[in-house]
Amino acid sequence: xxxxxxxxxxxxxxxxxxxxxxxxxxxxxxxxxxxxxxxxxxxxxxxxxxxxxxxxxxxxxxxxxxxxxxxxxxxxxxxxxxxxxxxxxxxxxxxxxxxxxxxxxxxxxxxxxxxxxxxxxxxxxxxxxxxxxxxxxxxxxxxxxxxxxxxxxxxxxxxxxxxxxxxxxxxxxxxxxxxxxxxxxxxxxxxxxxxxxxxxxxxxxxxxxxxxxxxxxxxxxxxxxxxxxxxxxxxxxxxxxxx
Amino acid sequence: xxxxxxxxxxxxxxxxxxxxxxxxxxxxxxxxxxxxxxxxxxxxxxxxxxxxxxxxxxxxxxxxxxxxxxxxxxxxxxxxxxxxxxxxxxxxxxxxxxxxxxxxxxxxxxxxxxxxxxxxxxxxxxxxxxxxxxxxxxxxxxxxxxxxxxxxxxxxxxxxxxxxxxxxxxxxxxxxxxxxxxxxxxxxxxxxxxxxxxxxxxxxxxxxxxxxxxxxxxxxxxxxxxxxxxxxxxxxxxxxxxx
DNA sequence: CCGCGTCCTTAACTTTTGTTGGAACCGGGA
DNA sequence: TCCCGGTTCCAACAAAAGTTAAGGACGCGG
Numbered sequence: 001x002x003x004x005x006x007x008x009x010x011x012x013x014x015x016x017x018x019x020x021x022x023x024x025x026x027x028x029x030x031x032x033x034x035x036x037x038x039x040x041x042x043x044x045x046x047x048x049x050x051x052x053x054x055x056x057x058x059x060x061x062x063x064x065x066x067x068x069x070x071x072x073x074x075x076x077x078x079x080x081x082x083x084x085x086x087x088x089x090x091x092x093x094x095x096x097x098x099x100x101x102x103x104x105x106x107x108x109x110x111x112x113x114x115x116x117x118x119x120x121x122x123x124x125x126x127x128x129x130x131x132x133x134x135x136x137x138x139x140x141x142x143x144x145x146x147x148x149x150x151x152x153x154x155x156x157x158x159x160x161x162x163x164x165x166x167x168x169x170x171x172x173x174x175x176x177x178x179x180x181x182x183x184x185x186x187x188x189x190x191x192x193x194x195x196x197x198x199x200x201x202x203x204x205x206x207x208x209x210x211x212x213x214x215x216x217x218x219x220x221x222x223x224x225x226x227x228x229x230x231x232x233x234x235x236x237x238x239x240x241x242x243x
Numbered sequence: 244x245x246x247x248x249x250x251x252x253x254x255x256x257x258x259x260x261x262x263x264x265x266x267x268x269x270x271x272x273x274x275x276x277x278x279x280x281x282x283x284x285x286x287x288x289x290x291x292x293x294x295x296x297x298x299x300x301x302x303x304x305x306x307x308x309x310x311x312x313x314x315x316x317x318x319x320x321x322x323x324x325x326x327x328x329x330x331x332x333x334x335x336x337x338x339x340x341x342x343x344x345x346x347x348x349x350x351x352x353x354x355x356x357x358x359x360x361x362x363x364x365x366x367x368x369x370x371x372x373x374x375x376x377x378x379x380x381x382x383x384x385x386x387x388x389x390x391x392x393x394x395x396x397x398x399x400x401x402x403x404x405x406x407x408x409x410x411x412x413x414x415x416x417x418x419x420x421x422x423x424x425x426x427x428x429x430x431x432x433x434x435x436x437x438x439x440x441x442x443x444x445x446x447x448x449x450x451x452x453x454x455x456x457x458x459x460x461x462x463x464x465x466x467x468x469x470x471x472x473x474x475x476x477x478x479x480x481x482x483x484x485x486x
Numbered sequence: 487c488c489g490c491g492t493c494c495t496t497a498a499c500t501t502t503t504g505t506t507g508g509a510a511c512c513g514g515g516a
Numbered sequence: 517t518c519c520c521g522g523t524t525c526c527a528a529c530a531a532a533a534g535t536t537a538a539g540g541a542c543g544c545g546g
Contacts (some may be wrong), residue, residue: 148435
């Protein structure tokens with residue numbers, strides 16, 4: 001895969017939330033990235049591990065999660081191409097959660113050393129990455145609200161719309177449908193419900209003619225009802241060069 | 244209140260997670276801070292507002308929260324003296340949640356301008372603050388797990404222990420008891436349950452002789468059972484100068 | 487083309503949590 | 517002191533979600 005393709009998604013995404021200069025782009029393009037292929041359902045970094053690189057998703061989907069003593073797993077976030085899900089490991093060296101692939105994925109690894117150097121050299125780029133980790137935190141806040149306060153069908157719709165809005169930015173929408181490559185088990189883990197209940201909820205929204213979910217693909221049937229159900233306000237995504 | 248008292252808690256806390264130098268301390272001590280008194284239950288910054296300052300808690304307790312369309316409120320985090328709960332506003336200017344006091348509080352406001360200047364001048368201090376927002380995010384991740392996966396009594400115990408471990412750092416423990424100035428309504432909002440159920444759960448842990456909760460104060464009755472119930476692993480607090 | 491495993495689906499039943507409404511308690515202000 | 521508003525506490529009932537178990541669909545590899 002050509003080097004510019006690898007970096008393209010990242011730069012496109014940074015451009016959305018920060019005013020990125022040509023100079024910054026050059027800095028980022030100079031970053032050495034080592035690319036590796038991963039199968040689906042594979043751990044990239046594990047809770048407790050000490051990371052030495054950050055992981056850029058070139059292609060495929062990833063998720064972050066934590067597993068508690070009882071064995072239950074909670075999915076914390078979904079990640080799509082162009083994102084660096086473990087940017088936080090740059091300064092929080094020991095991981096407090098897992099990062100793993102959902103689908104087969106192409107991942108690019110950037111060493112902490114090089115990122116640190118870049119950070120020292122250019123406060124602007126540092127600021128950009130910092131902002132990136134801040135929107136990450138903003139998404140966690142909304143995820144807390146989702147799991148803590150919304151009824152299960154709304155939770156489902158909300159996660160779907162969040163993913164859709166992010167996919168939109170990288171041009172990955174396909175009309176009124178988009179990829180969401182999770183099993184019902186994993187949807188349950190994302191919403192804080194069991195797989196059985198996830199199935200019930202999916203059945204419900206399907207019967208209500210709101211949204212169809214099939215083999216990792218979401219198809220919106222009634223946009224109005226979908227929005228209404230999700231109670232979605234995308235401000236927390238901070239998708240504009242905020243002054 | 245003397246200026247060093249105002250900054251003392253902040254510096255103490257930063258010292259915990261970063262290797263702070265004397266030079267850095269001087270930088271921070273030079274920061275102009277304007278102090279204001281707030282009553283209990285008062286909004287400091289509101290969702291949607293554009294912040295121009297960050298807020299250092301000098302004394303008192305604060306909480307961050309989001310309110311959804313249905314009117315339900317979710318508490319996202321609790322904050323104690325020495326913390327800067329809205330540091331994120333430095334780069335995410337428009338707030339995506341509320342910050343408000345729980346108790347009467349003394350708050351110190353530091354302008355974004357001055358923080359930005361400091362950030363440009365000293366990458367070390369910038370890194371320290373960045374790390375601060377990263378542990379903030381780590382706490383959100385654990386909060387997601389708490390609300391998403393643990394049974395209600397464990398949620399309660401977990402939030403209590405997290406608060407205790409943080410209070411410990413600033414020397415605010417009082418034997419086997421500590422302050423947690425929330426009403427049962429607010430505890431419900433923190434745990435993602437109703438106030439009625441919060442009451443049930445408190446009653447339960449009280450009857451089990453695990454922990455007593457009374458007028459904003461937690462008293463641990465059986466430390467072993469308490470720990471076991473909470474399923475607490477403090478690694479996510481990143482409370483040590485991680486290399 | 488068959489067999490196997492994963493995922494989806496559903497039913498019946500249990501447990502947890504929400505809802506409603508009301509009583510008791512408590513502290514602060516008139 | 518007494519009253520008032522906000523808590524705390526509780527019970528009865530309703531709804532949501534968890535558990536267990538089992539059949540069916542589907543894709544993959546032999």
